[in-house]
Amino acid sequence: MHAKQRRVVRVVTLVVALFAIVLGVLPYGLPEIFISEDQRASLANFFGQESLHSPVNPERASQPSTHTNNWAxxxxxxxxxxxxxxxxxxxxxxxxxxxxxxxxxxxxxxxAEDAACNARNPFPGSVWPSMNKDLDLYGDDVQVDYRGYEVTVPNFLRLLTGRVPAHIPRSKRLNTDERSNIFLYMTGHGGNGFLKFQDSEEVSAMDLGKTRS
Structure with a gap:
């Protein structure tokens, strides 16, 4: 490779790196570019904060939050x-x-699966988000409430509706009230309107909808 070509490659690499840095920093420094004022207000209200990085509508920010606590x-x-x-x-x-x-x-x-303790895991006791292994997601401070065959559709729906058996400890219950916020995150295999549980059963959007009644 000629010296001129090497210089061009270095310049292009530098430009790409700077562009990546800018894209990585902008969401934190100027969140209003990426989300609307209404979205910022909703997030601020959900977490009981007055603002997220930049101020929201003063009239909205002055309104007291009505929720009591956050759950996930x-x-x-x-x-x-x-x-x-x-x-x-x-x-x-x-x-x-x-x-x-x-x-x-x-x-x-x-x-449903404890990958950290799986016999095929080359790094026992650890779960990494990428090949770089820069952050052990499992670590020593993870509290798993339902694991393995405890993760079933009936247990999940009972949890959401508060209809768990009497012997279930408080740590496995949603001890919420009528003003609690609940963040629900689900991942797995599924399709339009359903999510599979361990390849043996599935929960539907209709099932989830009924938990709100």
Missing amino acids: VLLCTSKFWFNYRHMANTLGMYRTVKRLGVPDSHIILML
Whole structure:
């Protein structure tokens, strides 16, 4: 490669790197470019904050929040090692909601597969979001509430409706009230209007809709 070609390659690489950095920083420095004022107001209200990085409508911000607490239900319905990504996605969301201030006592974590302890895992006790292995999503501070064959459609629906058996401990219940916010994250295999549970059963959009009644 000639010296001129090498210079061109270096310049192009530098431009691409700067562009990537700008795209990575802008959402934090100027969130209004990426989300609307209404969306910012909704997020701020959900988490009981007055603003997210930049101020929202003063009239809305002055209105007191009506919700009492935040909860999260994080569900991975996939079993088997080849669905590693689904567990990693759920654990990534688990760490995200904890970072946003939701304590473990208000998080229900449901994992159909324990990839960290799978015999095929070359890094026992760890789950990584990428090949770079820059963040162990499992670590030593993950509290799994439902695991393996506990992750079923009946258990999931009972959790959402509060109709769990009397012997179920408080740590496996949604101890919410009428003003609680519940963030629901589900990942796995499915299709239009349904999500599979461990390749043996499925929950439908209609089933989920009924939990709100």
